[in-house]
Amino acid sequence: MSSDAFAVEHGLDPEKMPRHVAIIMDGNGRWAKKRMLNRVRGHEQGADVVREVVRTCRRLGISVLTLFAFSTENWGRPKAEVGALMHLLRRFLASEEAEMIRTNIRFNTIGQDEMLPREVREAVNLVKDRTCGNDGMTLNLALSYGAREEITRMARQIAEAAAAGRLSPDAVTDAAVEERLYTRGMPDPDILIRTSGEMRISNFLLWQIAYAELFFPPTLWPDFSAAELMGILKAYQRRDRRFGRVN
């Protein structure tokens, strides 16, 4: 079934689909706590929801899906939890690679790759290489990602280019900034969703979300679903986006 037909079947207008959806997947720990389970069980359940959401976005013809899987601040969590998250990531890549290839998804990461443990980095690079020619959808996993780090890294690159005489002050434009962000070449998110009812951005895509429509559903991430995502997309299609202008 075409993505337009799939969208229509779910009550969505194919003409008004977002190009880029970004999600802060929050609430795994609280989901586990409510059930008196270890936090890691929450992350495991959360990984199943990642699968469902990736599949749904692909079927809807969304061009870019960015998921906040691990922040620069998350390195400060207990060693066992960090280890479990890294293990889950490798398991996710191993189990999803074939489907990403079959469904034409390009896998990409944003963030400090060099901070990841070697086995994770290798697994990430392998799937990136094997899917680099795909153009159905880009799945961006934000791993060891922090927007301030991304912005200071960009500023450093601009300063280096200026100091070397390769960039004049006039050439420091929005485009020059965007070229130096991890999301280079991608459209800005049209929608940012944060689950679990927390209403914070937590250092995610600070430059890119300038005009994103924000959604804060109370659902904990492991309880999130394709159906709830469709509901958010419907609400998004009803919003009046003016980008600072008048209609």
Ligand code: FPP
């Ligand atoms: C936030 O919940 C979630 C994370 C820090 C990690 C997100 C990871 C996953 C959804 C699973 C693994 C991902 C992939 C791509 C396989 P929290 O732990 O901060 O929850 P809390 O605020 O309720 O404690």
